[in-house]
Amino acid sequence: MYRKIEQPENLVDVFELPFDGKLCSNNRWVIMANFIPWLEFEDEYAENFSKEMGAPAKSFRMALGALIIKERLGISDREVIEQIRENPYLQYFIGMSTYSNAEPFDASMLVHFRQRIGWELINKINQTFVKKILENTSNEAEVKTGEKKLEVEKGNPITNKGQLTLDATCAPSDISYPNDLGLLNQARIQTEKIIDELYESSENKPKKKPRTHRNKARKEYLKVAKQRKPKAKERKKAIKKQLQYIQRNSSHIDKLIEQGASLKKLSKKNYKMLLVVAEVYRQQLLMFKENTHKTENRIVSLSQPHIRPIVRGKAGKAVEFGAKISVSCFKGYVFLDHISWDNFNESGDLKSQVETYKEFTGYYPESVHADKIYRTRENREWCKSARN
Numbered sequence: 001m002y003r004k005i006e007q008p009e010n011l012v013d014v015f016e017l018p019f020d021g022k023l024c025s026n027n028r029w030v031i032m033a034n035f036i037p038w039l040e041f042e043d044e045y046a047e048n049f050s051k052e053m054g055a056p057a058k059s060f061r062m063a064l065g066a067l068i069i070k071e072r073l074g075i076s077d078r079e080v081i082e083q084i085r086e087n088p089y090l091q092y093f094i095g096m097s098t099y100s101n102a103e104p105f106d107a108s109m110l111v112h113f114r115q116r117i118g119w120e121l122i123n124k125i126n127q128t129f130v131k132k133i134l135e136n137t138s139n140e141a142e143v144k145t146g147e148k149k150l151e152v153e154k155g156n157p158i159t160n161k162g163q164l165t166l167d168a169t170c171a172p173s174d175i176s177y178p179n180d181l182g183l184l185n186q187a188r189i190q191t192e193k194i195i196d197e198l199y200e201s202s203e204n205k206p207k208k209k210p211r212t213h214r215n216k217a218r219k220e221y222l223k224v225a226k227q228r229k230p231k232a233k234e235r236k237k238a239i240k241k242q243l244q245y246i247q248r249n250s251s252h253i254d255k256l257i258e259q260g261a262s263l264k265k266l267s268k269k270n271y272k273m274l275l276v277v278a279e280v281y282r283q284q285l286l287m288f289k290e291n292t293h294k295t296e297n298r299i300v301s302l303s304q305p306h307i308r309p310i311v312r313g314k315a316g317k318a319v320e321f322g323a324k325i326s327v328s329c330f331k332g333y334v335f336l337d338h339i340s341w342d343n344f345n346e347s348g349d350l351k352s353q354v355e356t357y358k359e360f361t362g363y364y365p366e367s368v369h370a371d372k373i374y375r376t377r378e379n380r381e382w383c384k385s386a387r388n
Contacts, residue, residue: 065094168346191249
């Protein structure tokens, strides 16, 4: 449930401190808070909640403010709470009206904040934020009131102005570098945990728990994993053994289900893991038989199965793991235009990025600066037509 909290426009004057005085209006957090359009997007954020059911949710300003603090300071979720608890300016930034030494919310809430505030909403906020900043700069005021008015009076409206920089990169995720043998070893361990849980929750327990040979499987894995440069034959043999262990454990899971164990009694985490392990086994078995390291929608992390390998071809990092993003830069302000967990050709975003620039500024850019991958024949012809 979401409840809208009415707050005065100039909260800095009424913010209560435990000591005499008031917050400084020149502080960076106070200045930034005045530019961010908190109220304009509160209704859109409130759509994530029921109007009648559930406990009252944290305000949009508190949710967005906490995420900004985390990224601005480059700290962990728990450190965000500590910084807010100790700093009255940060408490003001997230919309609190009185200084408090208590934690404003649990650190785990930042996970929900990230889920509720998507990249599309962040982009809208960023555009409104940049517009407000540009309106308050003298250079932008001169362009709007002077140069632009003069051009219109001469009958030559501004059609091309400014520079637009385009680029794409990968936002690396926090996962260990994947390899087939290590991934299969993790999958085997998860199947063993699922067997243990199904056996304990089964109403008609078998007299003996299915044998998984986990100690033997671990020794065989470490025998190859600890080698600095194992031979290809040894690595492939070890992969084959781990595949066999996973296959045996999967058959044990099927037998436990036939004997009365219910998947409904599995925890949500283990049920999801069971589905992920099944897909990992299918992919790894296919690559093993075809003697290749490529497959469609390849899973490289059991805990984050949505992550895909992004081939970038850079020196030192030919492959990165995370979300690929396409961004544009205008007057030092960066906008996120495209994000995807799957690889894509960034040259296909040039037209939409230039059109977005026009919607934002009212005119096409005078020049577009990008890598050679953007210089396709189609994009160059389109840029010439847009310039004319």
